[in-house]
Amino acid sequence: MPKRLAVVDPGRCVDCLLCALACSRRFGEGGLARSAIAVRSVGGVEHGFVVIVCRACPDPPCAASCPVGAITKAPVGVRVQPDRCIGCRTCVLACPFGAVHWDEESNKPVICVHCGLCASFCPHGVIALEEVGSG
Amino acid sequence: MDKGLTRVLRIDLTKKRSWVEERPDLFEKALGGAGVAIELLHELCPKGADPLSPENPIILAVGPLNPLFPLASKAVAMFKSPHTGNLGESHCGGRAALALRLAGFGALVIQGRSEVPVYLTVHRGRVQFRDARALWGLSSSLTVGRVLREIEPGSGARTILRIGRAGERLVTYATVIAETYRHFGRLGLGAVFGSKNLKALVISGTGTIPIPDPPRYQKLYRDLWERATRSDLMRKYHDLGTAQNIRPLNHIGALPVRNLLATAYDQEPAFSGERLAEGFLGRRLACSACPVACIHLAILREPHPHEPYFYKTTFVSYDHEPLYALGSMLGMKRAEDVLKLIDAVEVWGMDAITTGVVLAWATEAFSRGLISERETGGLRPAWGQPEPYLEMIRRIANREGEFYTALGQGVRVASARYGGEEFALHFGGNEMPGYHTGPGALLTYLSGARHSHLDSAGYAVDQECLQRGASLSPEELAQRLFAEEARRQVLSSLVVCFFARGIYDSETIRAALATLGVERSTQDLQTLGVQILRRKHAFKQREGFELATLPIPKRALQTPTPRGTVEEAFLRRALGEMQRLLEGEHGMA
Known part of the structure; x- marks a missing residue:
């Protein structure tokens, strides 16, 4: 079965950002510019955090919204074809979770590919790879 | 070296102008963080400058490892301290280091003074000056944070540094608060902000840092991540946090109690790490890039004074030092009372350690009749009683009257004015931290660059000597602490949290820098540490x-x-040796 990245328990998140930093390391770089996962506080750090990442919708609105067909459905989640993308940000508006992140440097969307690298660096069991359809 | 790191963002509050300077020279020489910041301080702070004048620079710096390696999570501030009148240096976690580095800068310098209260924002690498008149005078620093959180962009990758009322009123030990619960805590950076009419500084950053050798970097990262998450350090700081020190220090009689009239409670204090974790711990937080999550938040549930079944809930961050200063140093008995005092200094924006020592001095001075209700304005400070202390904290923050204005400058000034110097617990003008372990701790407080327990951790040498039944000569002790403080200069130039000092030995630092294209031998690093200290x-x-x-x-x-x-x-001999080491064989650097 294919696997998707799932936010198992955001209540355990401590805001270390190790997931987001791990995501950038996929590209052999540091920082957050091309990270497909983000963490934000829920009205201040004392009230906890949300982890913002693609949930691999069965019928993804980001793909449906793209006027040039640059986002296509994949076995898990979607794939972006940067060469087709015109940088219009319609996909960003289409995702109700804000999980279509934006690379300001290349002016293209960044969407999680569910590789699970971030989960292997989460020290506190907030995120994990799980089989599609199990959660 | 990453070109983003060597950029210094300069801001002039007087002329409302900002510009970028390329300073590869500084970063090549001293890596970043404390090493670069002290060079900038030498350059930009005129000799004899009034710390609260426009000419005192605020310097923030990060280093080559932020936030690329686990626990490379700290930012360094340097300035002339309005509290001691000399070196002001303070380190802060939270998101400050990540935000500054990913905004594309290795350092940021603020000079001048705005005519009206402003706050500064740095978004997409650009500086904006914003009107802060509506924020000036708010009674709670927490409100300032909440407002800026809502009106400023960059959520998730930004730092919100701000001052409270104490900073506005130039209390010399006012803090700068980051993200809530983290601080540039010591030596009065908050007052320097206040003197410049600077209420807050918001920096957001989501940039890229190029990695010259990705495979080696990935491998070393994984290795360090595993060492960090599987080490004792992780358990020690994650489980109970720094509050885990209270129980053992109390047990060996090294916990300063009631202005150091005693060094232990008869029984384990109600605010030990264990008892707080059992009864109050509500959440843990981490600084960016740190898997440990040592930040512990207590839930303080307080009943409404008049209505039944009506509570308010407050989150209070606790650590060893605030628990000592606002707990044992004041003879507090109930954990709830200590948490209330910690919350108060957070709200007003004051250094918890100094505030606790100031209140302890005032309590003893009051009990000895050096001061009376005439000075205190009718308050009767007494060990273990939170209400007078809460009101005194409010009056200090607001600098109400002559007595509280003196208290707002620390125990050195207050005892010079009212007497009681023999029990005014400051070292070099900075109030005592929470370890009375022996000569090592005292030598650290006296000789450390910041007069802080973290400078050279003499308390750790004391505890080691105690366990092994060993003792060191004054010269040996000085040499040991000098070497430790020099080593820490390298960590604070990278900038790695001191809690990770066991992971980042010289060889590991050399290897980490090499993956980033920065070649330094372990000998180079040792030499650099000594140079920065000097x-x-x-x-x-x-x-x-x-x-x-x-x-x-x-x-x-x-x-x-x-x-x-x-x-x-013993201490004088050790200080003599320390002076020799600090001045080097060829005089001052």
């Missing part, structure tokens, strides 16, 4: 500091440590 000492000497004649509070010598009473002669 540059700090040179700044202090320039501003009139003298190690040899530094006063030592009598109370610290009279109250026995677990290693017995510390002799002044």
